Amino acid sequence: MPVTQFDVASIAGVSRKTVSNVINGYPHISPDVITRVNAAIAELGYTPSRAARSLRTGRTRTIQLIIPELDVSYFAELARWVVTAAEERQLAVIITQTLGDPERERRAIEGELAEYADGSILSPVSSDLSTISQRRADSPIVLVGELAGGGSLTHIGIDNVAAAELATRHLIDLGRQRIAFIGAQPDPSSRMAQMRLAGYRNAIESAGHPFEPGLIAHTVGYHRADGADAMHRLFDSGLAPDAVFCATDLLAMGAMRAARDIGLEVPSDLAVVGFDDIEEGRYSVPTLTTISPDKRQIAELAVTRLEAAIDDDSASNGSELPVSFSLIRRESTEEK
Numbered sequence: 001m002p003v004t005q006f007d008v009a010s011i012a013g014v015s016r017k018t019v020s021n022v023i024n025g026y027p028h029i030s031p032d033v034i035t036r037v038n039a040a041i042a043e044l045g046y047t048p049s050r051a052a053r054s055l056r057t058g059r060t061r062t063i064q065l066i067i068p069e070l071d072v073s074y075f076a077e078l079a080r081w082v083v084t085a086a087e088e089r090q091l092a093v094i095i096t097q098t099l100g101d102p103e104r105e106r107r108a109i110e111g112e113l114a115e116y117a118d119g120s121i122l123s124p125v126s127s128d129l130s131t132i133s134q135r136r137a138d139s140p141i142v143l144v145g146e147l148a149g150g151g152s153l154t155h156i157g158i159d160n161v162a163a164a165e166l167a168t169r170h171l172i173d174l175g176r177q178r179i180a181f182i183g184a185q186p187d188p189s190s191r192m193a194q195m196r197l198a199g200y201r202n203a204i205e206s207a208g209h210p211f212e213p214g215l216i217a218h219t220v221g222y223h224r225a226d227g228a229d230a231m232h233r234l235f236d237s238g239l240a241p242d243a244v245f246c247a248t249d250l251l252a253m254g255a256m257r258a259a260r261d262i263g264l265e266v267p268s269d270l271a272v273v274g275f276d277d278i279e280e281g282r283y284s285v286p287t288l289t290t291i292s293p294d295k296r297q298i299a300e301l302a303v304t305r306l307e308a309a310i311d312d313d314s315a316s317n318g319s320e321l322p323v324s325f326s327l328i329r330r331e332s333t334e335e336k
Helices: 005-012 016-023 031-044 050-057 073-088 102-110 112-116 129-133 160-173 191-206 224-236 249-262 295-311
Strands: 062-067 092-097 119-122 141-144 154-157 179-184 216-218 243-246 271-275 289-293 320-322 325-328
Touching: 005 016, 005 031, 016 031, 062 073, 062 102, 062 112, 062 295, 073 092, 073 249, 073 295, 092 112, 102 112, 102 119, 119 295, 141 295, 154 295, 160 179, 160 191, 160 243, 160 271, 160 289, 160 325, 179 191, 179 224, 179 249, 216 224, 224 243, 224 249, 243 249, 249 271
Parallel strands: 062 092, 062 119, 119 141, 141 154, 154 320, 179 216, 179 243, 243 271, 271 289
Antiparallel strands: 289 325
């Protein structure tokens, strides 16, 4: 039989209402009573009912994390940090996968889970600000990733243009002359691809190099196979780059595999830089030079700001919260 508040009350010698008051932190309870109730809770191993608490407070202590793809390492690592930050605040996390589909994103921010959860953290791919702002659900949303907030939406993310410039300048500083970019997207709604391509182009032109459209490789997605396919297309076209900046680490992993199949050595023949600093890149052969966004800081800021907005509607006013990033130099650009 599950332990109830009545069991705790019997051991502590108080009423069930007093047990409830201690659990919920009500004031004006004597230290002796608090000590006895907590001792009884520990002795019996009692866990307060989340459902019962929700009925009393109107809050579920649950948040929704909405991300594009669970099998993309960056989002898996981000989700881990969000769950960690939430658990520290006694919040549960429901994870919703959208696959970057506009309709799935809309359902995630308007559907039953959005109504059940106290608030949501959204990493949008296809939704624009108007879609998010006009949602029917009135629970707060915090944005993470590439879509700027504006208005009443808080947005947390890195400066993608500056980060891409840093990555590309690293390759230029190594003396590379034909630097390709893998990960461009024809759809202008892909903000991440557009901003990282813009940073790449800024660095190329600032260094006095010509911007060559032939060195821009479009991809269907951001997985390893997409990077490998793009690398093969670059070399099949006759434009043999001596360096490549990839919009994600997974693209870079695929590109390095394709380079090896072509017969190239990384980094002597081809220097490679990725983006995201996923754990896999620290153990690849060669290890991957990459842009490292502070995923832990993104998660902690998102959970903190969302909790504040849940507790106080006035705290949901929009703001841009920049997060730090750095270039991590590894073997894919550093020759021994």
